[in-house]
Amino acid sequence: MHGRVKVKTxxxxxxxxxxxxxxxxxxxxxxRDACFSKRKEGVCDDxxxxxxxxxxxxxxxxxxxxxxxxxxxxxxxxxxxxxxxxKIYEAELSFLEACLKVNPKSYGSWHHRGWVSxxxxxxxxxxxxxxxxxxxxxxxxxxxxxxxxxxxxxxxGVPVDQELEFSDRLIGSNFSNYSSWHYRSxxxxxxxxxxxxxxxxxxxxxxxxxxxxxxxxxxxxxELVQNAFFTDPNDQSAWFYYRWLLGRAEREETxxxxxxxxxxxxxxxxxxxxINARCVGLLLVLDGQPLxxxxxxxxxxxxxxxxxxxxxxxxxxxDVTNEHNLTVHWTGNHTHRDCALYTGRVESWCRDTATDQxxxxxxxxxxxxxxxxxxxxxxxxxxxxxxxxxxxxxxxxLLMRALDPLGYEKETLAHFQTLKEVDSMRxxxxxxxxxxxxxxNTILKMEYAEVRVFxxxxxxxxxxxxxxxxxxxTHINLSSNRLQRLPPQFAMLQCLEVLEADNNFLENLEGVxxxxxxQEVSLKNNKISTLTDLQPLASCPELKRLDLRxxxxxxxxxxxSDLAELLPSVTDLLL
Amino acid sequence: MLxxxxxxxxxKPDAPSSLLLDKHADYIAAYGSKKDDYEYTLSExxxxxxxxxxxxxxxxxxxxxxxxxxxxxxFIKACQHDCGGFSASIGHDPHLLYTLSAVQxxxxxxxxxxxxxxxxxxxxKGLQQEDGSFAGDxxxxxxxxxxxxxxxxxxxxxxxxxxxxxxxxxxxxxxxNFDGGFGCRPGSESHAGQIxxxxxxxxxxxxxxxxNADLLGWWLCERQLPSGGxxxxxxKLPDVCYSWWVLASLKIIGRIHWIDKSRLRQFILACQDEExxxxxxxxxxxxxxxxxxxxxxGLSLLGEEQVKAVNPVLCMPEDVLQRIGLQPDLLS
Ligand SMILES: [Zn+2]
Numbered sequence: 001m002h003g004r005v006k007v008k009t010x011x012x013x014x015x016x017x018x019x020x021x022x023x024x025x026x027x028x029x030x031x032r033d034a035c036f037s038k039r040k041e042g043v044c045d046d047x048x049x050x051x052x053x054x055x056x057x058x059x060x061x062x063x064x065x066x067x068x069x070x071x072x073x074x075x076x077x078x079x080x081x082x083x084x085x086x087k088i089y090e091a092e093l094s095f096l097e098a099c100l101k102v103n104p105k106s107y108g109s110w111h112h113r114g115w116v117s118x119x120x121x122x123x124x125x126x127x128x129x130x131x132x133x134x135x136x137x138x139x140x141x142x143x144x145x146x147x148x149x150x151x152x153x154x155x156x157g158v159p160v161d162q163e164l165e166f167s168d169r170l171i172g173s174n175f176s177n178y179s180s181w182h183y184r185s186x187x188x189x190x191x192x193x194x195x196x197x198x199x200x201x202x203x204x205x206x207x208x209x210x211x212x213x214x215x216x217x218x219x220x221x222x223e224l225v226q227n228a229f230f231t232d233p234n235d236q237s238a239w240f241y242y243r244w245l246l247g248r249a250e251r252e253e254t255x256x257x258x259x260x261x262x263x264x265x266x267x268x269x270x271x272x273x274x275i276n277a278r279c280v281g282l283l284l285v286l287d288g289q290p291l292x293x294x295x296x297x298x299x300x301x302x303x304x305x306x307x308x309x310x311x312x313x314x315x316x317x318x319d320v321t322n323e324h325n326l327t328v329h330w331t332g333n334h335t336h337r338d339c340a341l342y343t344g345r346v347e348s349w350c351r352d353t354a355t356d357q358x359x360x361x362x363x364x365x366x367x368x369x370x371x372x373x374x375x376x377x378x379x380x381x382x383x384x385x386x387x388x389x390x391x392x393x394x395x396x397x398l399l400m401r402a403l404d405p406l407g408y409e410k411e412t413l414a415h416f417q418t419l420k421e422v423d424s425m426r427x428x429x430x431x432x433x434x435x436x437x438x439x440x441n442t443i444l445k446m447e448y449a450e451v452r453v454f455x456x457x458x459x460x461x462x463x464x465x466x467x468x469x470x471x472x473x474t475h476i477n478l479s480s481n482r483l484q485r486l487p488p489q490f491a492m493l494q495c496l497e498v499l500e501a502d503n504n505f506l507e508n509l510e511g512v513x514x515x516x517x518x519q520e521v522s523l524k525n526n527k528i529s530t531l532t533d534l535q536p537l538a539s540c541p542e543l544k545r546l547d548l549r550x551x552x553x554x555x556x557x558x559x560x561s562d563l564a565e566l567l568p569s570v571t572d573l574l575l
Numbered sequence: 576m577l578x579x580x581x582x583x584x585x586x587k588p589d590a591p592s593s594l595l596l597d598k599h600a601d602y603i604a605a606y607g608s609k610k611d612d613y614e615y616t617l618s619e620x621x622x623x624x625x626x627x628x629x630x631x632x633x634x635x636x637x638x639x640x641x642x643x644x645x646x647x648x649x650f651i652k653a654c655q656h657d658c659g660g661f662s663a664s665i666g667h668d669p670h671l672l673y674t675l676s677a678v679q680x681x682x683x684x685x686x687x688x689x690x691x692x693x694x695x696x697x698x699x700k701g702l703q704q705e706d707g708s709f710a711g712d713x714x715x716x717x718x719x720x721x722x723x724x725x726x727x728x729x730x731x732x733x734x735x736x737x738x739x740x741x742x743x744x745x746x747x748x749x750x751x752n753f754d755g756g757f758g759c760r761p762g763s764e765s766h767a768g769q770i771x772x773x774x775x776x777x778x779x780x781x782x783x784x785x786x787n788a789d790l791l792g793w794w795l796c797e798r799q800l801p802s803g804g805x806x807x808x809x810x811k812l813p814d815v816c817y818s819w820w821v822l823a824s825l826k827i828i829g830r831i832h833w834i835d836k837s838r839l840r841q842f843i844l845a846c847q848d849e850e851x852x853x854x855x856x857x858x859x860x861x862x863x864x865x866x867x868x869x870x871x872x873g874l875s876l877l878g879e880e881q882v883k884a885v886n887p888v889l890c891m892p893e894d895v896l897q898r899i900g901l902q903p904d905l906l907s
Pocket of ligand 1: 816
């Protein structure tokens, strides 16, 4: 029950109302019981139609009565000729129109209308379309009507461009109409699809977000949206749409990295999206021979992971004097990646780097720089007029990231600061987004420097992401941030040797799990309070050095002996 | 330039600011006793869900024993049809919506043995369509709400494998929109209620990684208005039930911290009726059991300690799901 205001009434008014309701109840119950007993007896007559009509007029959500009407109508089809049925169904449509006038948001009425329209001997789809026009002119956000319209358009073959014009008209009369912008997002990719580089095996069906729009049309859309947000900079509809327009195509599904360790006799593979080890068709070929291996996620907490690992049969590659060639096939996607392990080498890898792929040009499209540059200029113009407009600030950040994430880093951080102040309700959203961008920048810097050291300290980091990109990292430094946990995804750092995370708020180390190379862990001044918190470390066989100074756990009575038992490999323990 | 008027409400300074648990329990306990009431009779078409709302909120408040167990179990049994599905009330037709409600109630009471479970499974299975979607009943209305009802019912019965889960997932994903949200059917506009159903669906089927959680989370946290309340779509008024749907979805995708929790709490508390007990959709409106459940459940997700912990996917007390051994996935 929505939007019914509570009104104060006197005792006398209350009594009158009570009597009136009692009367209405009697009539209602009598009609309902009459309907039920007629139906039980299988009666399909005019009186039943009238009774259900009477009840449904005031209570269109009484679904069973619509069902009864359909049974009656289907019965009539068996005894009447098509002309008579045409009339009966037209009367049904008039009745429904009356119902929808009173209650335009009843699921039952709209569904019944669709059912009737589909059974009409001579359907009149134009009439249905104009009903939608009228209904949407009264409430341009009624999603029932929008859905009905989509059905009518589909069944009657209304051309897509005609529907796009319809949305032009609605947006022209009111920019602030999220439903129309939404409609455009479904029409444009059909009418003006992007032509280039769509892989032929375009995998699983996803929403329209994976279907992009061609560049020429995009430019026109940018103009339309700019008109909208220059007219009303606080109207969120246009901004949501704009962020979508700027969005980049989904990444192709690829194997982004294959890593092989001779010593551990282990292979780790990174993919462009999380996959399920049990369902995905992966084939490992070693020196031309397919090898039977068992793929697994790096952590039992998630079945779907962008990094999978497997152990090779003992003795397959451990002789350092042998050279090996490894290929991982992702059979479902017809992609593969080779990796050669040369004589004398203990490990090897083959991969796309983040810089190669321009992974982190935000989620923004790979459009021409000049276009994005001019978009940035326009939005900046607006920002001069509206310096505290949050939509404007966020969009500027996104555009800057698309253009030059490292070059604009300082400005981006400043804009984030302003955003958190002007829209404090969502400050945590902005914090997380800012973390994500800083991590992306750090990955880019690391890769430009061609090192395997990832360091991001003293940046108020609250969450970690993109850990699948750190598969090859050997040293990580996360000190002086605001992290509370190292999440299960942290276990994707399969090459990690040294972990520094001093001066955080860490109490959960779940992700420090089966890291075969991990030797040194420094966790000074965190919130680790129990031995159980440290349990995950016991799964790292090479752990030698552990610094726990400044953690509550060091205060426990028998901590030293307990730790010796829990972590027997540790020789250098600082408490 | 025009300035948009943000659609919102203003909380009055004297609006309730503490949780009136006893009043709410009395309100729900009394609700079912006025069976001759006109309004009550009008809502017969959704009675089974009404009972689920009332019982769940009573359980969350630790007052389930005030309800008449035997009467309710008898009613549920009388509502199961030969096809296996449940109707909202006696004399009404079976539907997935009320089948889920009936199964939820039986789980609250640990009484699944009272009904023919295999027939329920047959009923749900029979409503799956070629494209993976689910019809609500034999009349063929398709909606992602029904996809949720189907998998939630089967998850509670431990029979998920009885349907074609891959196809079901494919259909729900085909309803994903440009904003990361979901609508009723492919092409339908995103709506917080449907997003709740679809994120809940993906949680129960172990497919949460298919979401664009950052994009969806942004849309969801933008539902919070200056009053602290959440709306269900852009440019709509805040509402206690949408507050639940948005909040539960954010919890499922691991981003509940993206909204201002204390402001939302204030809004929900302001929707209580100090005289009658119960929650309304907005401050000053008429209360009903539906908004009373979602008000209390929302407060539970926000960390309210006076009520039991609620599960965001199934909107049932966590202890009930532990008893069944069901732990739906959440993103971290
Ligand atoms: Zn509501």
